[in-house]
Amino acid sequence: MSASKKKTTTRKPSPAPATKSAAPARKAASRSAARPAAVPSTPAAPAVVASLPPALAKPAAPRPSLTTITAQVDVGFGNTLYIRGAGGGLSWTVGLPMTCVAADLWRISLDAARQDIAFKVLLNDLAWSSGADYIATAGSTVTARPSF
Numbered sequence: 166m167s168a169s170k171k172k173t174t175t176r177k178p179s180p181a182p183a184t185k186s187a188a189p190a191r192k193a194a195s196r197s198a199a200r201p202a203a204v205p206s207t208p209a210a211p212a213v214v215a216s217l218p219p220a221l222a223k224p225a226a227p228r229p230s231l232t233t234i235t236a237q238v239d240v241g242f243g244n245t246l247y248i249r250g251a252g253g254g255l256s257w258t259v260g261l262p263m264t265c266v267a268a269d270l271w272r273i274s275l276d277a278a279r280q281d282i283a284f285k286v287l288l289n290d291l292a293w294s295s296g297a298d299y300i301a302t303a304g305s306t307v308t309a310r311p312s313f
Contacts, residue, residue, distance in 0.1 A: 230304030232278040236286050237310050239269040246271040250284030250298070253277050260290040278303035286311040 232253055236246055247260030253275035255261065263271040263286075275282065282301045286294045286309060294311030301307040 230276075230278050232275045232282060232301050232303055233306040234263075234273050234275070234282075234284065234299075234301055235306070235308045236263060236271040237269055237308055238271070238286075238312070240271075240288055240313075244289055247287040247290040248273055248284050249287060250282055252280055252282035253301075253303070255282060255284060260287050262290075288313050 234248060236248075238246070240246060245265075246263040248263055249255060249257050249260045251257060254277035255275070261273060263273045266272050271286075278301075280303055282303065283298045284301065285298055288294075292313050294309075294313055296312070299307065299309045
């Protein structure tokens with residue numbers, strides 16, 4: 166046995182009112198008494214993530230798809246085709262310019278399409294093409310042949 170003093174720690178009282186225990190507290194019989202072995206801690210169980218069966222799960226929003234719209238029309242030198250519509254980042258109030266890829270071929274690719282796109286082609290963003298609106302499915306390639 167060593168002559169050093171035993172370090173003691175004090176417990177702070179709990180904020181709850183103390184109650185008397187039915188069994189009296191046990192005192193240590195001697196300093197040489199074996200301490201009880203520490204209880205091994207068990208690893209925490211992995212968190213369980215609740216998920217619904219695929220039939221009941223809310224369908225995810227469709228991802229944007231690249232939609233390519235081509236207009237096949239000769240509009241003459243110095244003119245530009247524009248496109249307006251709904252869906253895919255288009256607006257009925259402001260036109261997006263199309264890119265001239267050949268003398269009679271104009272193209273635009275829209276990457277924000279999550280649903281079908283309704284559109285019209287305009288000459289110089291002023292003159293609307295005649296006929297009904299064109300419809301393009303998200304992720305497809307469509308060729309329109311507008312007339313003015």
